[in-house]
Amino acid sequence: MVRYYALLLSMVVCTPHFSLAADYFQIHVIDAETERGIPLVELETVNQILHVTDSNGIVAFDEPGLMNQEVYFYIRSHGYTYPQDGFGFTGKKLKVTPGGKAVLKMQRVNVARRLYRVTGGGIYRDSLLVGVPFPLKEPVLNGRVLGSDSVVNTLFKNKVYWFWGDTNKPEYPLGNFDVPGAVSELPARGRLRIQQGVNLKYFLDETGFAKKTCAMPGEGPTWIDALVTLKVESGTERMFAKYVKVKAPLTVYERGLVEFNDALKQFEKRKVFDFDAPLYPVGHPVKYKMEGVEYVLFGLAAPLTRVPATPDALTNLPEYETYTYLKPGAGTEEWAVDRDAEGQLRYQWRKNLPPLSYDLEQKLIQRGEIAAEEGYFYLRDIETKQAIQIHNSSVAWNPYRKKWTMIASQKFGTSVLGEIWYSEAESPLGPWKWARKIVTHHKYSFYNPKQHPMFAEENGRLLYFEGTYTTLFSGNDVKTPRYDYNQIMYQLDLSDPRLAPELFQQ
Template identity: 40%
Template sequence: MERQLAYFAWSLIFCLMAGMSLVQPCQAAHEPFGIRMTDRATGRGIPLVELTSTTHEKWFTDSAGWVVIDQPDLMGRELHLTIESPGYLAPKDGFGFTGQRVKVESGKQVTISLERQQLAERLYRTTGHGIFRAARRLEIPDLPSEPAAAARIAGCDSVLVTRYRNQLHWFWGDTPVLEYPLGNFHMTGATTPLPSEVPPLDQQPPFYHYFVKPDGAVKPMMPMPGDGPTWMGGLFTIRDTSGQERMVAGYSKIKSGLESYRRGLAVWNDTQNQFEPLCEFPAGKSFYPISQHHVLQTTIEPEDDRYLYFCQPFPLVRVLKSWEAIQAIDRYESYTCEAAHSTEESPALDRDANGHLKYEWKRGFKPLTSARLQLWITLGLLKEQESLIALTDHFTGEPIEVHYGSTSWNPYRKQYITIFSQLHGKKSEDRPASTLGNVWLTTAPSLTGPWSKATLLATHGPYSFYNPLQHPEFSEQNGRIIYFEGTFTKSFSGLTESVPLYEYNQLMYRVDLDGVKAE
């Protein structure tokens, strides 16, 4: 009996040892395998590149262009990866498959270069969590800090920025947080040093100093009275009647998704580090700072500098730069050709005795938009050549439907530059149809246009990219190098799948204007 027990014990030990030797290769420690996608022209890592295996596993590059593959069962194996990224082109093999085969090896790294097909170079994500997640996992040195992680920010909607009290003040819309889908819906805010005090934007993202509550969560910047989220528009600084610099913005209270039911102006409280109500405007008016109005930061004519110009995306609403004027709804002006007796039901245009259309600054009129001008053309009130906004593709002549954006004076081109998103972009040979993902640039000799030809800067496949904001304060080489950012999301696209970490966050781009066709 003892011999049988001893035999059984030794047999059990042998089996356990054999089993351990069999599983040991799978459990052996391994280092992650890294792939970096780079721009062939600049050598810089490309964010938002999608890599897909033949088993349909997906990886997306971080803001340094890295992905990590660390699945134990893939170590030591060759893997074909389909490579896709809007605006960038991966090589194709003889069968027409776009991508590349790599060998996944513990602790190794490979670099794959893509050819950029678009004019705008994608730099990085500026908001949200895990901006350089893969690069940190691979222990890539000299990575920028990520202040959004400490504030527990998961996403940030459209951005506004202005200079105030020797700092840049940044504000974002709806802000999901890590601990719950419903985060801050009354604007999130942060400050950064002035551009002269920090590295250029192509070297690292802005380092935001977020306004937070005692528990470290983001603090609501614009808790205006009333139910529903608060949206901001028309952020600017101005002197009050005592000569003190004040930071002011328009606000809208939102209900039922996108409907605004209360509007007004709010002023920054330096003690509370929050906006508080300044004045409320009557309902039904739209010729004052509304959501996603950007303020034109630089002009060239002394007469223009007397006014604040609000862009959506063109600077066709203005008000005198005075503390009293900004609070008086009847002081705001729109640049329009609409006649005094015009109504929405029976529109009429203003012409002189010779039948020439008269564009003028007028009080009490709705701002001109490309949609309103197109309606008047359809009704036979306006000829196409008379339209102030009649944008077409510089190369194909195809018409472009304009969404929101921003305008800025560019000293390098000596023109006003508008960067805007396109509505209902059509499918072409090099890009899919996109409801709101194509970004264009157009120029004009004056801040009142006209705007006719546009050049495509960036695409985002079927995804949306809206409310692009220029950063003239960060431009380089006298305005030759410019930057803009906007919101990347699946919203409004009809897609059901989000891109992890990138969803509902800001993407920064750089453009060399020498590559953009001039008028």
């Protein structure tokens, strides 16, 4: 009998503790200006227990041994600051009690506001634990997706279609490397406001995981970009993208055009492109009418390649032109610099020439063929007047500014591919002269930014964009739990005095 009671006691003692909402101490980190919760704030104890706020800016804390006492938390977040104490520590001592709550206010340094995480697991994990409302239908795991690289999206049949690069899943580090996809409703159709989030409905395979929508034959993953919707003469819409096949180490060996079959939720191959062709679809496309003809503009750092906005033209690379001051060369030279009678660079739409790029212009500068200030890629920081090397960008018309706006990532800065800039111009072709840094990261990458003009609010005053948050390329081996390798949404208020129109007209 003694043994029986001892066994019962051991079972009681060893029974795991299941926390209820009342057991957690809630820490809510908010923007001091807007009082909105800040995602991606790291709270770390003296003994390195790390918590990261969810998309409501909430941490649910229930650490055995640290409850019902004062606990110090180091506080840090990309683009936000918290006051230091007399010893230089940035943090706060909190009395941690079950069911208790503390509110911490941080000052935003970023011009843009971080809103929420779009993809991955645990987007509203801590809110769920403490019983705080959240806007998403799937707050912690949607399509069994834990991480997603580089988004492209487009309006198609009055809905938003989203596609990503390599995507992780719970049961194994290798997941979908052939373009997962999803669809969401437009906020204007009475659905969730973009300020609150995006309810993604993933295209799923038989296991419930985000399915492969573009598994083209050949070695390695399939990636897509240059996603565009074209309206044909019948009035129907067709969706196209450029695909590439990639093998180790990140070597592209095939590219072509695919079209989306909406019934099957699958891309189908339409064309394999000549791999040596200098012009092809790339980047985030934008439509632009010139001389009565609607074109699609393509480009990574700037949209300097065009083709008529028709399916036939899109498949026909010889029809592609690039806006350039290069011209065919003579003798052994493939191309040369074209100047007018006054010695100014002569820009024209030309075929069979490479698009201008920062690296190409650096070669021209080193050879003395152009001056640095003549180059197309001479974008400068409004504050420091220093030149900025753009890696990629997303361009869209903005009715509030009545300008074309650019959201761009910088190749090198305080972090490799970690800085995001805003610029504007009279045309999608530029010239892009001045830029303001709107998002910064410390030793973390945030690349492939995608502007979302379909979500813009208040006649374009509130602009929305997202990018991929990852340690990749940053040199940082410490990955942020749940956030790493995922998409984060930002809002940019174009009425901010730091973005005054006259600053971009110097």
